[in-house]
Amino acid sequence: MSARERAAEAAGEVRDPEMPMLTLADLGVLRGVEMERGMDGGETVVAWITPTYTGCPAMATMRDDLVHRLNDAGFPRVEVRVVLDPPWSSDWISERGRAALRAAGLSAPGPARRASGPVALTLGPPRRAPDCPRCGSAATRLTSEFGATACKALYTCTGCLEPFEHVKEI
Template sequence: MVTAALQTRMSGTPAEALDRARVAAARVRDPEMPMLTLVDLGVLRDVAIEDGRVVTTITPTYSGCPAMATMRDDLQRELQDAGFEGAEVRVSLTPAWTSDWITEEGRAALKGAGISPPGQAPKHQGPVALTLMPTKRALTCTLCGSADVKLSSEFGPTACKAMYQCLDCLEPFQHVKEI
């Protein structure tokens, strides 16, 4: 329910206020990959008005993602700056985030920044087997396009990225993992 006070404070109809809140939320960038917005990354799951205030829902890429607090704070600040005092940011772990939620615009932004975007996430029926071997991925160098690449480290500068090196141009590059 949208109260008269909220409507006055936000100016316009409830639908216009919700549109403004969505636009404000869509401006927030990922702190670890600033070429992506939370929308591009698929982390921003919902923007709604509940009980007279804006409520957003975000889902972390990993349940222990250290950037979640910054994402939450940046989202709350952006909404406040847009006139939505008391906006609430909820963190939801279900459904679990998947790299398939990254938008096409986000994938293009990653590639443009020299980061290899993820392929399609693996589909699992039942329990996921634990393997200690590196994940085999079909990807190409973000600089020269060569498919002759090797895994340098399964763990890059963030938990959601792996490090690769091109064996043709010898340049290292990051790859966003398929989850």
């Protein structure tokens, strides 16, 4: 296995600090891992990550966790670069990641709605129709647009009456 492959495998094991059932790779935040040779001939692992939204407070932790994991895997020189274009989309969450969210009792996001051209201003909460991750019922209602983190909303199932968090489509 090449050094780049070993580095990519190690980086792919790093967990999201806010949703630890997901790796950064499953979340789609880890965009790539490459090896760069420096002027001194030494190799540096370069990992690219994209925040789930501007100002995401977990970015510093993600960066630090990537550096520590790669250092532990035998790569002493690591650089983490932030990529903002294209912006992250919840469509980048892998099927394995979506299954992990459901297994943890979270509702996985549906397809992101991307508009071309001007985006209409709406003051109400976006229309979502998440199924209950516990009983599967489509009879759910929004309880709060804000969950434990900014990327989640709180819903209640009117079938089983259980509350659950829904990862927002972005």
